[in-house]
Amino acid sequence: MSRVGIIGAGSWGTALSLVLANNGHSVEIWSIVESEIEMLKEKHEHIDKLPGVKLPDSITFTTDIEETIKNNDILVLAVPSVFTRSTAVKMAPFVKEGQIIVCVAKGIEENTLMTISDVVESEIPCADVAVMCGPSHAEEVGQLLPTTVVAGARTQKTAEIVQDLFMNEVFRVYTSPDVLGMELGGSLKNVIALAAGMADGLGYGDNTKAALITRGIAEISVLAIEMGAKAETLFGLTGIGDLIVTCESRHSRNRKAGMLIGQGYTMDEATKEVKMVVEGIYQQRLTLALAEKYDVRMPIIEEVNRVLLRISRQRRLSQSLCFVTGRLMH
Numbered sequence: 001m002s003r004v005g006i007i008g009a010g011s012w013g014t015a016l017s018l019v020l021a022n023n024g025h026s027v028e029i030w031s032i033v034e035s036e037i038e039m040l041k042e043k044h045e046h047i048d049k050l051p052g053v054k055l056p057d058s059i060t061f062t063t064d065i066e067e068t069i070k071n072n073d074i075l076v077l078a079v080p081s082v083f084t085r086s087t088a089v090k091m092a093p094f095v096k097e098g099q100i101i102v103c104v105a106k107g108i109e110e111n112t113l114m115t116i117s118d119v120v121e122s123e124i125p126c127a128d129v130a131v132m133c134g135p136s137h138a139e140e141v142g143q144l145l146p147t148t149v150v151a152g153a154r155t156q157k158t159a160e161i162v163q164d165l166f167m168n169e170v171f172r173v174y175t176s177p178d179v180l181g182m183e184l185g186g187s188l189k190n191v192i193a194l195a196a197g198m199a200d201g202l203g204y205g206d207n208t209k210a211a212l213i214t215r216g217i218a219e220i221s222v223l224a225i226e227m228g229a230k231a232e233t234l235f236g237l238t239g240i241g242d243l244i245v246t247c248e249s250r251h252s253r254n255r256k257a258g259m260l261i262g263q264g265y266t267m268d269e270a271t272k273e274v275k276m277v278v279e280g281i282y283q284q285r286l287t288l289a290l291a292e293k294y295d296v297r298m299p300i301i302e303e304v305n306r307v308l309l310r311i312s313r314q315r316r317l318s319q320s321l322c323f324v325t326g327r328l329m330h
Contacts, residue, residue: 001026013078014055019171030064053143077103137251
């Protein structure tokens with residue numbers, strides 16, 4: 001049995017706490033939001049972000065980040081990507097030499113264009129940083145539906161520790177040394193999912209969605225490989241697998257936001273309706289910055305950017321506009 005501290009009490013952190021507790025580990029969840037922790041203590045359920053998923057009484061909750069880090073062997077960093085650096089700064093004074101931190105958020109940092117694991121390593125150089133990602137919506141993991149993900153780390157030993165920590169009969173974990181490819185696949189797919197949602201909102205069909213997914217993974221792969229990732233990573237669970245589930249699932253916040261925009265919502269209205277961080281809205285600008293840095297053309301992502309720029313200046317996206325799908329055919 002391991003002692004595991006989950007940093008972040010959102011839907012994903014909460015779902016993973018259930019997996020770990022069911023595996024017999026001691027689990028503690030930290031959140032900076034006191035009202036969130038009080039709700040979890042009282043209900044043992046995240047009413048807002050993961051309703052219906054009851055957590056076992058063995059899981060504990062706290063707002064004391066020092067306590068969580070010092071009292072646990074392994075840490076799971078599950079805050080949204082936009083809060084990764086600020087949270088890592090809070091964690092840094094208390095992390096022990098070689099302590100494993102598993103990054104489970106997906107994203108590229110603004111300004112630096114660093115991946116999540118790179119951000120954590122820059123702020124907590126003494127940590128042994130790993131990542132875990134793949135096609136895995138928290139809602140389904142919380143219902144204990146079969147799910148498959150990938151654990152990646154700088155060493156095979158660390159990847160296998162993470163694999164053993166989470167693996168059970170319904171949550172299967174593979175390992176990979178290609179941390180960069182895993183993180184790029186998990187981050188860039190959010191922008192394609194916005195495009196897929198827009199197509200759904202505009203009333204296009206399965207043909208359009210299939211084209212967006214296929215051409216989307218091609219764009220992501222060209223950039224990721226140029227940056228040093230392996231092709232097989234992008235055509236595996238953390239690339240095409242993650243892209244398919246994010247473009248198709250009713251649980252996908254990026255697809256839902258795109259669909260609302262396609263139906264005529266403004267960007268702010270769509271974000272408020274989703275009620276969670278829509279990573280693709282932030283990632284599209286950063287993806288374009290990476291494409292420019294590595295001299296790679298990404299037509300779909302370029303057009304998503306144009307749509308979002310247009311609706312930030314005008315109130316609504318006209319139903320007659322077909323920027324994304326029109327560009328797709330070129």
